Amino acid sequence: MTTARHIKLFRNGRNQAxxxxxxxxxxxxxxxxxxxxxxxxIEAAPxxxxxxxxxxxxxxxxxxxxxxxxPPEAVDL
Numbered sequence: 872m873t874t875a876r877h878i879k880l881f882r883n884g885r886n887q888a889x890x891x892x893x894x895x896x897x898x899x900x901x902x903x904x905x906x907x908x909x910x911x912x913i914e915a916a917p918x919x920x921x922x923x924x925x926x927x928x929x930x931x932x933x934x935x936x937x938x939x940x941x942p943p944e945a946v947d948l
Contacts, residue, residue, distance in 0.1 A: 878889050891897070891913075901916035 874894065876892055876895070878892070881888055881890075897913070897915040899915060899918070903914045903916050905912050905914075
C-alpha cells in the first residue's frame with residue numbers, strides 16, 4: 872500500500888514546485904513527469920546509455936561527397 876502525504880506547492884521563479892519528502896526520494900538526478908487524468912506522476916528516469924542515445928538519433932539526410940580510396944603511398948623506413 873502506498874503512503875500518501877499532504878504537501879505544499881510553491882513557486883520557484885516562474886515554475887510551480889514541490890519538495891519531495893525523504894521517504895519519497897528518487898534515485899539519481901533526473902526524473903520523468905507525466906499526467907494521468909488529473910494526476911501528475913513522477914518516476915525515476917532510467918540511466919542513459921550511449922546505445923539509448925544513438926538509438927534515438929535521426930538518420931543523416933545529407934549526401935556525403937564521393938572520394939577516391941587510393942592505396943597508401945610507399946614509405947622508406
